[in-house]
Ligand SMILES: Cc1cc2nc3c(=O)[nH]c(=O)nc-3n(C[C@H](O)[C@H](O)[C@H](O)COP(=O)(O)OP(=O)(O)OC[C@H]3O[C@@H](n4cnc5c(N)ncnc54)[C@H](O)[C@@H]3O)c2cc1C
Ligand code: FES
């Protein structure tokens with residue numbers, strides 16, 4: 246049994262210190278050690294994007310990230326976007342456009358959509374579709390998700 | 402991490418984090434070469450002004466790599482060490498005549514060596530890298546400006562797909578005549594492959610329809626793909642032929 250490793254990082258704006266197993270993923274740390282279950286486990290291998298979090302401002306798959314590799318970095322999860330204005334508009338648009346059915350993929354999509362809006366792609370549907378290539382949805386068929394993101398990206 | 406969970410690769414008793422070594426980060430010009438740090442991610446390749454100016458073929462490969470989330474973490478050094486025959490940066494690196502810069506610190510003393518990328522791969526997942534070595538950087542010679550460069554990846558869908566075949570072409574173009582031609586293929590052999598016969602069919606020639614057909618036929622004959630769940634060997638050969646024609650048509 247490998248010894249736990251003590252790490253320190255910024256989580257959703259505040260300092261966090263936690264002991265993690267060196268083989269643990271950041272996703273397991275978030276969900277099981279820290280109790281932040283908004284970040285979802287879909288596939289565990291980088292295919293579905295349900296586990297998308299922001300690492301130093303960039304979206305990454307938490308299931309592919311070692312927890313120990315968060316040391317000294319800045320992590321934002323869907324819980325951390327509760328008072329983020331861009332994410333708030335994205336959430337609202339997802340509701341208005343019916344871009345949520347079962348909702349399992351939604352936290353990952355909202356994380357990714359927020360960064361797409363902030364990259365100023367505008368309402369270019371192809372660019373948005375490419376931007377969400379790493380997020381799978383088994384329910385909606387994507388059209389309404391793209392509509393929702395486009396509506397936020399084009400409103401300035 | 403997925404490879405460990407699937408039991409294909411065991412975790413070593415010692416895990417080594419490379420992220421805090423500054424020499425492994427960043428892209429810089431070093432004389433006549435670009436030195437691309439092993440930890441440069443696909444996203445950083447796409448954003449680097451130096452890479453965009455001198456190796457646009459690497460930008461094309463990075464752009465078609467996996468997904469945004471994966472591009473933000475996948476490193477070029479990891480792609481090279483992973484040594485998948487379908488590794489998407491390997492084909493451009495072969496076409497660019499890159500070198501792998503390896504470093505080790507066997508007994509407190511830092512030693513290094515450089516290996517041409519064409520000699521680095523020994524089989525799927527196997528490289529010349531010794532256990533105690535790490536890849537520090539990829540070095541790409543800066544060629545004459547305005548060379549033709551193209552990367553083509555064939556998959557069944559645009560995103561998150563491993564290449565069924567891929568093709569990389571780099572060449573000088575003077576008044577329609579190609580020279581210093583490099584052609585590389587991915588996913589058609591146990592290692593990413595230089596297409597020497599294809600190159601010979603193009604070197605010093607004007608790209609007429611007949612020359613393109615001869616080169617594409619040479620390519621079909623020199624690749625030796627396997628059948629797997631992504632594509633049959635026959636399909637891969639045909640696609641190497643047809644897609645090389647398409648790539649070369651863009652060079653005319
Ligand atoms: C969902 C998904 C999609 C993918 N899509 C693609 C794709 O489209 N195209 C493609 O080519 N690949 C793809 N891959 C494979 C993988 O992402 C790439 O090979 C990536 O470049 C690996 O980089 P990494 O930094 O994550 O390396 P790691 O996975 O961290 O490392 C790979 C191996 O190399 C070793 N290693 C890493 N860096 C060094 C170094 N500097 N020196 C010595 N050893 C080192 C590690 O110990 C490990 O054994 C995909 C993977 C996933 C999970
Ligand atoms: S759970 Fe991480 S990508 Fe699917």
Ligand code: FES
Nearest residue numbers: 346347382383384
């Ligand atoms: S709403 Fe069910 S997976 Fe997307």
